[in-house]
Amino acid sequence: MNPHPPAPTCVRHPQRPTGLACTRCGRPACPDCLRPAAVGQHCVDCLAQDQRSAPQMRTVAGASVARTPIPFVTYALIVANVVIFAITAAQARSLMDNYYGSPLFSRYMLVPRLVADGQFERVIGSGFLHWGPIHLALNMFALWVVGRNLEPGLGRSRYLAVYLVSLFGGSAASMVFQDQNTAAAGASGAVYGLFGxxxxxxxxxxxxxxxxxxxxxINIFISFSLPGISLSAHLGGLAAGTLATVGVLFLPQWLNARTPEAVRAIGWASIAAVAVADLAVVAAAVATLA
Incomplete structure (x- = not known):
């Protein structure tokens, strides 16, 4: 009979003898596999089980609270706008007059008559073009200021969807109220939607x-006062973004939605309804111009 039985070994590292154990499950564990707890120490397996069983924290929009609060979608949108501006500037060989001589700018700027002729990509593409670096800087600064606070509240996917339907709403309003042969471009409609x-x-x-x-x-007053600013795009984006977000944040409460799944479904249905309304406005404008 062996008077000295072998020391227990760590359940995760069988080659490591240990005199320690998890105070929750009682299994032997080495120091690397234990974490301090309110009473004793718990092994990493018990801690992982706690994390899986803990209820997921959610925002008022029903989105999961991100472990990293970095507004990745906002940064990605800013990068996309800056890259597209850089391409137009390179094509035009001018930083200030990037819209002259740029095939990309000419292909995607919003001209209602050309949209009515079937070039529907201009409705969305125009929202990523800018008339010079000052126009770009103003819109991107506003997007950064608002987006970094709004994105965590709505959740990344809903935030991106609200941005896009706002952009779409601004273009739809421009299709109705803008002169059919006048060009428009810029992320202002989307940014106004985020303001709302x-x-x-x-x-x-x-x-x-x-x-x-x-x-x-103040921004609406400036849009009224200064020439060359598309007030219709600003108001259209503002209306679309506001209505979509009301549907995301308030409609589930009004309909007494009780589960996160119901909250998310109602929110997405609201965003889709605004997108359909934007599409209907564009279709009506195209029918008028055709």
């Missing part, structure tokens, strides 16, 4: 929205 979206979010979480309302009012 973050205002709705502030109201939903019971924070004061006055600063955003004042900012929206």
């Amino acid at each position: 979206a973050i205002t709705v979010l502030l109201i939903r979480v019971r924070q004061n929205p006055n600063q955003m309302l004042i900012l929206i009012g």
Whole structure:
């Protein structure tokens, strides 16, 4: 009979003898596999099981709370706009007049008559073009300021969807109210949509929205006052983004949705409804111009 039985070994590292054990499951574990707990120490397997069984934290939009709060979608949109601007500037061989001599700019700027002729890609593509670096810088700065706060609240996919339906809404309004042979471009419609979206979010979480309302009012006044600014695109984007976000944040509450799945489904249905409305406006404008 062996008077000295072998020391227990770590369940995760059988080659390591240990005199320690998890105070929760009782299994032997080495120091590398144990973590301090309120009482004793728990092994990494018990901690992982706790994380899997813990309820997932969600935002008011029903989105999972991101472990990393970095607004990746906002940064990706900024990069996309900057890259497209760089391409147009290279094609035009001019940083300031990137819209002259750029085939990409000519192909995607919004001209209602050309959209009515079947060039529907201009409706979305125009939202990634900008008239010079100042136009680009203003829109991208606004996108960065608003997006980094709005994206975590809506969740990345809903945030991107609201951005796109706002862009679509701005183009749809331009199709109706803009001269049929006048060109328009810029992310302003999408940015205005995000202005409306973050205002709705502030109201939903019971924070004061006055600063955003004042900012929206000032920007609309500027759009009225300065020539060459597409007021219709700004208002169309603002309306689309606001309505879509009301559907995401308030409609599930009004319909008494009780599960995260129902909240998400109602939110996505609201965004889809705004997109369909945008499409209907574009179709009506095309029918008028045809």
